[in-house]
Amino acid sequence: GFQTGQTMHQSFDTFDVDPDALWGTTPAPLEGEALHVWRMPPVADPRCVARLWSVLSSDEQRRAGRLHREQGRSGFVIARGALRVLLGAYLRRAPDALGFEYGPRGKPMLAPRGAPLQFNLSHTRGLCVLAFSRRRALGVDVEALDRPLQVGPLARRVLDPVEHDALLRVPETQRKQALLNAWTRKEAFLKATGEGLGGGLREVPVSLAPDEPARLLGDASATGAWDLWALEVGPSHVGALAAAAPAMPARAASA
Secondary structure: OEEEOOOOOOOEEEEEOOHHHHHHOOOOOOOOOOEEEEEEOOOOOHHHHHHHHOOOOHHHHHHHHOOOOHHHHHHHHHHHHHHHHHHHHHHOOOHHHOEEEEOOOOOEEEEOOOOOOEEEEEEEOOEEEEEEEOOOOEEEEEEEOOOOOOHHHHHHHHOOHHHHHHHHHOOHHHHHHHHHHHHHHHHHHHHHHOOHHHHOHHHOOEOOOOOOOOOEOOOHHHHOOEEEEEEOOOOOEEEEEEEEOOOOOOOOOOO
């Protein structure tokens, strides 16, 4: 894996894996405050999809069955199956033996609550990203740059006035990417806090210009408690990772 991300805190390790190679994967040790990010294409041959389907819970299988488009259904099966396989590899447990609980706004967590691994995932056409940490609450979001959207109306919905001014300073050809930068950073943060989209995208001001590092721009008490990074996800996607800042070690009492 390679290191990425700009922050005062340590960054994270990134790993690439293909769905059909998941079963033989032994993750590097994940200890302390470390963060691991896995990147994966959400496409696989039918045998691999069937094998990942077999580790899903009946509830997850029902959710997959409700997705009408084949691409969306297999993407969901691959993402959730990969999540189970990687969680199982970190925890040395069978992927199909893991249970999930959901926070009030739908954030998944291992059951029983307080299990020693935090995780989050996001998938879009062409890319799935999964993030893991022993101790740090985290959220991840990825979007495809070619997704159809109208920049003006979406910007008015998700940006506060200061962000909107920043967007207008970006060259017009880069505004869609800047808006998706903002979207993924806000959503990663709201997923990390457990608020989800109900938390209000306009309430989470972020940097968005393509040449700026990812940053939370709110008041210092909030921004100091969280780290935010842009993810390196290739030329066709943008992504973001948010994580609770590492716990500060207790200072030794002075003699």
